Amino acid sequence: MPGSLLTSGREVTSRAAPPSPTSPGPTTADAAPKPRLAVFVSGGGSNFTAIHAGILAGDINAEVAVVVSDVPGCGGWKYAEAHDIPTVIYPKTKRVEADVQWAGQALSPDALVAAMKDTYKADFVVLAGYLKLIPEGLVRGYKHAMVNIHPALLPSFGGHGCYGSKVHEKVVASGVRFTGPTVHFVDEEYDTGAIIAQRVVPVYPTDTPTQVAKRVLKQEHQVYPEVVSALVDGRITFREDGVPIMWSAH
Numbered sequence: 001m002p003g004s005l006l007t008s009g010r011e012v013t014s015r016a017a018p019p020s021p022t023s024p025g026p027t028t029a030d031a032a033p034k035p036r037l038a039v040f041v042s043g044g045g046s047n048f049t050a051i052h053a054g055i056l057a058g059d060i061n062a063e064v065a066v067v068v069s070d071v072p073g074c075g076g077w078k079y080a081e082a083h084d085i086p087t088v089i090y091p092k093t094k095r096v097e098a099d100v101q102w103a104g105q106a107l108s109p110d111a112l113v114a115a116m117k118d119t120y121k122a123d124f125v126v127l128a129g130y131l132k133l134i135p136e137g138l139v140r141g142y143k144h145a146m147v148n149i150h151p152a153l154l155p156s157f158g159g160h161g162c163y164g165s166k167v168h169e170k171v172v173a174s175g176v177r178f179t180g181p182t183v184h185f186v187d188e189e190y191d192t193g194a195i196i197a198q199r200v201v202p203v204y205p206t207d208t209p210t211q212v213a214k215r216v217l218k219q220e221h222q223v224y225p226e227v228v229s230a231l232v233d234g235r236i237t238f239r240e241d242g243v244p245i246m247w248s249a250h
């Protein structure tokens with residue numbers, strides 16, 4: 001495992017042997033296919049954009065194979081189309097069916113699972129502001145390969161019904177003085193999967209939920225690309241009790 005520990009202030013030196021200075025560098029023939037991401041969005045897609053920017057900058061060794069959304073035409077969807085990334089509608093909603101442009105195109109849960117594995121060959125699933133439930137079959141098929149970002153410090157301010165601006169309203173109403181994003185693995189429940197990384201920002205007593213959301217989102221755009229990079233590199237290991245440990249690349 002390369003690098004040092006990223007999930008606490010303590011730095012742990014890698015046990016991996018450093019590369020031999022005499023070994024040849026990678027050649028074109030050695031180039032492995034990049035890990036493939038399926039990114040799920042429901043809204044503006046700023047986290048997706050931040051992750052894609054990390055890919056374009058060479059900081060994340062992956063490619064986006066497909067974008068899935070329950071809201072075709074949302075910001076994340078438009079970004080995908082503008083970058084020639086395939087798009088898929090899931091699930092079937094009244095809103096989709098009422099729109100002549102999209103009616104009949106949404107996938108069933110089984111078709112979604114099959115499409116991710118067989119058509120798009122996704123190695124990892126990244127939930128980036130996706131607000132619908134994920135089919136159990138997909139969660140099972142991507143154990144420790146599906147991540148989500150939540151805009152508060154889990155296990156506080158999470159769970160069913162606690163999403164989007166509601167999270168920040170609850171944070172402000174509670175009087176807590178700190179909040180921040182949590183990136184976690186996805187399991188069968190809402191917001192209960194193992195925590196991979198968190199960032200902390202202050203909450204001032206005079207803050208509005210909108211001000212808090214803005215402060216948290218800025219951190220989301222930093223921590224999520226870092227976690228996705230570690231995930232695709234295999235730089236996340238597990239403590240004996242299942243707690244993830246994220247390692248730096250260096």
Ligand code: GRF
Pocket residue numbers: 041042043044045046047048076128129130149150151164181217220
């Ligand atoms: C973010 O705050 C994220 O934490 C939450 O939904 C929001 C999505 O924002 N899950 P964006 O669509 O990535 O801009």
